[in-house]
Amino acid sequence: MIGAKVKVKGDIVASEDLLVEGEVSGTITLSDNELVVGTSGRVEANINAKIVRIEGQVTGDIDGSERVIICASGNVEGNVSSPRVMLEDGGRFKGSIDMGSTKAAVAAKPTPAPAPEVHSIDKAG
Amino acid sequence: MVSLGRKTEDNRPESIICRLLPTVLDPTKLEKKTALQVLDFGRANSATLAFFNQYPCRLCVLDAAETLLEWSESVAARMEEPPSASQMRLELSNLLSSIGDYRYDVVFLWDTLNHLHPHALDAFGSVLRRHVTTDFKGHGFMLHKKGTPQFLRQLSLQSESVLNIREQESVPLYAHNRKQVNEALEPDLKIDHGVLHGDGRLEFVVTSGVQVSQLV
Numbered sequence: 001m002i003g004a005k006v007k008v009k010g011d012i013v014a015s016e017d018l019l020v021e022g023e024v025s026g027t028i029t030l031s032d033n034e035l036v037v038g039t040s041g042r043v044e045a046n047i048n049a050k051i052v053r054i055e056g057q058v059t060g061d062i063d064g065s066e067r068v069i070i071c072a073s074g075n076v077e078g079n080v081s082s083p084r085v086m087l088e089d090g091g092r093f094k095g096s097i098d099m100g101s102t103k104a105a106v107a108a109k110p111t112p113a114p115a116p117e118v119h120s121i122d123k124a125g
Numbered sequence: 126m127v128s129l130g131r132k133t134e135d136n137r138p139e140s141i142i143c144r145l146l147p148t149v150l151d152p153t154k155l156e157k158k159t160a161l162q163v164l165d166f167g168r169a170n171s172a173t174l175a176f177f178n179q180y181p182c183r184l185c186v187l188d189a190a191e192t193l194l195e196w197s198e199s200v201a202a203r204m205e206e207p208p209s210a211s212q213m214r215l216e217l218s219n220l221l222s223s224i225g226d227y228r229y230d231v232v233f234l235w236d237t238l239n240h241l242h243p244h245a246l247d248a249f250g251s252v253l254r255r256h257v258t259t260d261f262k263g264h265g266f267m268l269h270k271k272g273t274p275q276f277l278r279q280l281s282l283q284s285e286s287v288l289n290i291r292e293q294e295s296v297p298l299y300a301h302n303r304k305q306v307n308e309a310l311e312p313d314l315k316i317d318h319g320v321l322h323g324d325g326r327l328e329f330v331v332t333s334g335v336q337v338s339q340l341v
Binding site for chain 1: 168169170171174177178180181182183184185186187188223225
């Protein structure tokens with residue numbers, strides 16, 4: 001965990017789940033793990049993780065190999081690429097959401113992959 | 126005239142039934158696109174995301190309403206010495222830089238035209254022309270009847286023919302007539318169809334290419 005009073009400048013690479021409540025600028029790479037940007041988290045970074053859950057603020061591009069969730073308190077400015085993008089009502093997002101590139105990449109594998117899907121969450125949870 | 130859909134308890138409309146939206150979201154046409162490019166001038170919301178999840182696509186969300194209203198206010202303040210056309214294009218391109226170097230097949234304008242000062246219409250037409258495909262369709266609304274209540278609305282897709290009104294806040298907007306808008310969109314784009322709604326707004330579709338204009 002990166003606490004609310006911690007500021008990190010640089011590249012973070014980890015092989016475990018990470019909760020960011022402080023400030024991070026640089027890049028964050030958690031290829032097989034989950035990143036949570038908590039309600040007090042402020043991230044200016046390109047993010048690459050299996051699951052990205054945003055409850056705070058993110059400026060940067062997000063690549064979620066499994067899913068990206070923008071919560072009701074979340075605010076994202078950047079481009080999102082993921083097979084599953086979830087946006088809770090109240091969550092703010094500015095940028096592009098690519099629902100095709102991951103599908104194309106997965107489709108190239110011999111085994112069929114589930115089609116990209118976006119789940120609606122109608123109430124903040 | 127087309128009536129509004131469901132209303133809330135205090136008689137505000139909750140949804141809009143659109144006559145023209147199905148022509149923009151015709152699944153047989155959208156499915157033909159291998160990588161559909163969608164430009165949304167409105168705010169991101171789960172309903173619109175869920176709708177486009179049906180298609181392999183890239184959805185670009187600009188959330189531009191407040192930005193454009195602020196800019197229009199600054200344009201109004203400079204009208205004693207109006208900014209040149211090139212300056213207006215430059216300022217608008219910078220404001221809408223998230224559009225990127227893409228051309229879009231579907232553009233949701235929502236109420237964007239009424240967020241623009243009249244002096245900004247030409248610049249908007251210029252920016253739009255540079256970012257649409259030859260067979261694109263744009264959909265939106267504009268104030269049509271005098272005295273139409275002016276709101277900053279957040280609209281989202283419910284289906285191919287119904288929009289949800291998620292929030293609306295009373296704000297002064299910029300009214301334009303259809304002729305002014307068409308002049309700004311020329312020579313490549315035009316309002317191709319228009320349907321007058323019961324709330325005094327014109328629902329319209331913008332297309333590129335020469336097609337027979339029709340007022341339903």
